[in-house]
Amino acid sequence: MAELLRINVVHSTQHKIFPTITIWILVILGIIILLVEGRAKAKAGKPLFTKPKSIFVENYDKLKFWGCIALMVAYFSLLDVIGFTVTSILFVYLFNTLFGGLDRLKNKKYHLNSIIISLVSVISISLLFGTVFDITLPDGICTIWIKSLGITIF
Amino acid sequence: MPFAFGIDYLAVAFLGVVIGIIFGAIPGMTATMAVAVFLPLTYAYSMEMALYLLLGLYVGGISGGLVPAILINIPGTPSSVCTTFDGHPMALKGESERALKIGITSSFIGGMISLGVLAVFTPVLAGWAIKFSAVEKFLIILFAMTVIAALSRRQMLRGIWIGMVGVLISLMNQFPVNNTFRMVPKFLQSEMQSGFQLFPLLIGLFAISQMFEECETGMRAKYTKEDAYEVSRVDGFKFTRDFKGQWVNVIRSALIGTFVGILPGVGGSAASILAYSQAKSWSKHPELLGTGVPEGLIASETSNNGLTGGALVPLLSLGIPGDSTTAVLIGAFMLQGIQVGPLFISSHPTIWNTVLMAMLVCNVIMFLVMFFPIKLISKIIFIPQERLYPVVLMMCTLGAYATLNGRMFDVWGLLLFGIVGYLLKKFNFPVSCFLIGFILGRDLENYFIQAISAKSGSLAVFFTRPMSWIIWALIAVSILYAILDNRKSKRAAN
Incomplete structure (x- = not known):
């Protein structure tokens, strides 16, 4: 035993x-x-x-669901090719457009707001975390290194 | 009693509380998400500063949920489910301001009572746990896992099963003792030396999967002014009147919340439901509950804030998170290289005191920020999700990338565990069991190997010490409870 x-x-x-x-x-x-x-x-x-049964709820939003996954894959693939700031500005805008839905696709004011949100949020967060706090962010072809000042804009 | 305090700490706590309230008040976003999204910000902070921010987010996130619960009958966070039962009927009667202020005051009192329990209980539990050998440490983790499973109603077996899957996933790494990889495909060996990281797993399970769910339903949870009841002052809030005769209810609910918080892995919705049902069965007029009386509102809101202090007790004394939000806090402690567990209080007295101070400060700030500008706060529920989610995703990505000094592997982990979390919910597996299994898996293995190697591999070691018998008894009780509860709820269903 x-x-x-x-x-x-x-x-x-x-x-x-x-x-x-x-x-x-x-x-x-x-x-x-x-x-x-x-x-x-x-x-x-x-x-x-x-x-x-299908795992999705009835009449699920195919465009937003699969679009969201596709955009995420594209976003992550481009991050360390282009660099954090530029990729994120582009994709925060694209996500805003996707989540806004088809009925707001031609709404100019909606797009203007999306552009402002993506520019302001990404640039402030990138500068705060990457440049001020010195946290490593994905870098790529659009990353600016200013060696003399020890500054990196990802 | 040295602790960190100052104007800069206050500012950070204020920031945390306000952002927490915003996350809590928007249906579909939770306190856990708020803490997780802002965790990367603490990479640059000291531990003390990080605590003020994260506890602020926690307290604010749990409290903010009452606003939409009362105004649009949808809980902002799962922990305010029962706030809708009496809060919304009060709003229908035109007493929304009174309801909101009762809720906010209850939240504050609940937070304070739980802070008291946290301060008294943690050192006691830690003092007890210091005597644990690897055997008891192993068993207490096992106990934690059976408790979570036992409380995931009617799903105990599924809960334990998915918890063990979490354990298995956590073991996909290079075993530190003999440096051998296990269950890791060859091409991932350089990335998975330390296995999957907690942060991407957590954010994936709790934020990304939520985003997928919102996408699935079309992200239409937008509310216009017509859906919500205005903050009206037909019948104002009077502390002496509204809390008259409610003190037993307040203290009982706060203690229920705190106790549920201490049980590992059990979230705020359980606290709120338990306190509400107790308030109902103790009430002199149980038939009035649910029609818009302060009694039910007070029970729900004191208990869910009571949870905040309670959930920190097992985290700080045993290293076992009390709910999903405190699981994120473990991440913050790990980042700073601080081990939470029985030795935490004695080896980091300043940080321990700062935890208490920060909880106090955050509760006071929460009260001030919500109580007086309530009209302004109630506007938060109109912030559209489609504007916030893209920014949240961007911040999650940043956080995941920075987890181990910049790796794309962790960013992809975000997507992977987002899908895992989404599927788990679809197939009725309790996600929190999976998370706790993952967090505790490596410790579980470590203590198991330690315990049996000390007795040349004999499994009898788990039954020799009297202390281990006590924990075995607790494990048995929790399983027995689950089985009885299962039968009861089945009978009720028939």
Whole structure:
């Protein structure tokens, strides 16, 4: 009995001990969950396997949802190519346009506000964090290094 | 009692409270998000300064939620769910100003009571925890995880399961003892030496996933003046009248909030719901609750601010966050290289005193900022989300990039965990369990290996000391509670 409750801690393999235990717990618990939830379903008279429903809410906003993910991928891809400030100004504006929706696409005042918001927020945050606080931001072709003053505008 | 205080600290606390209130008051944005978004700002601050800012954001964020709850019947943060039950009916009766001021005053009192508990309880708990060996430390984390799961109603098994997934994800790194990678694909080895970072994971789970959800529903949660009830003064607020006979309710609710806060990983909505249901069952006129009486409003708002101090207790004494917002605070402590846990108070007395001072200051500022210019504050709910989210995303990106001195890997982590958080919610898994599992996973492994190596690998070590038996009993109680609660709620459902 005592031997069963013993785990050999060997230097070269001890990194595997805890992950292995965790995976076993996950497998066993997973089976228990399937049994418990399956039994509850059977009791309620529902079929055990139903065709999975769409995970999205009904009539979800396809443009905003997929547009948001696509814009994020584009934003992150360009960050360390172009540099933080310029990329962010562009994308804060684009996100504003996306979230504003199609009905405001031709609204000039909305776009003007978007431009002001993106310019002011990005430039102030970039200067505050990157230049004043000296926090490393993504740099790229539009980053300005002023070596003599020790200033970087990302 | 040395602590950090001064005009610059006050200014930072003021900034934190105001921004916190804005985040709290806009439905779809939460206190956790506020703290997470501004965490990078603290990279440049001292720990004391950071505390004033972050606790300000926390207190403001929790308090701001009452404004839309009362004026448009939508809780600004999950922790003010029950504020809508009585707050909005009061607004319908034209008593919105009275309701808001009762809510703000209750929040302040709740915050103060929880501060008292924090000051008294943390040193006691820490003193107790100092005697823990690796065995007890391991078991107390296990206990924390069963408690969270037990309280995620009807989902205990799913809660534990997803918590263990969190543990597994946290172990995807290079094991420090023998420097061997595990569960890391070859091409990511240079990036994942220390595994996934907490900050991108947290922001992804709590801010980015929320943004996806808002996008899915079209980000239409905009409110015009017609939707909201104006702040009207038909019947003004009088402290002596509105709080008359409510002191038992106030103290009970604040203590419920604080206690729920102390339980690891349980958020403000649970505190608010528990305090409200208790107020109802103790009330002399339970039938009036829900029709717009101060009693229910007071219960909800004292309890959710009571949570703030409570949630800091396990964080500072055991190193286990009390809710998702305090989980972000762990990030702030880590950044400054400060270990939270049993030794925190004795090794960093100044920072400990500053925590207490900052909580006091932030509560007072919250009260002043919200109580007097309430008309102005109530306008916050009209700030459109589509204007704020792009800026929030930009700041999250910046924060993620700077986590480990500038890596794009962490920025992509933001997107990854945003999608993970979104899917977890869709498939009914409690996200907070996953987060706590991730945060505590590495400690869990560390203590486990320490404990069994000391006894040449024998698992019997977990059952030898009397202190470990007590924790085993607690674990059993929490699981038993979950099973009974499950049955009760099933019976109620039938």
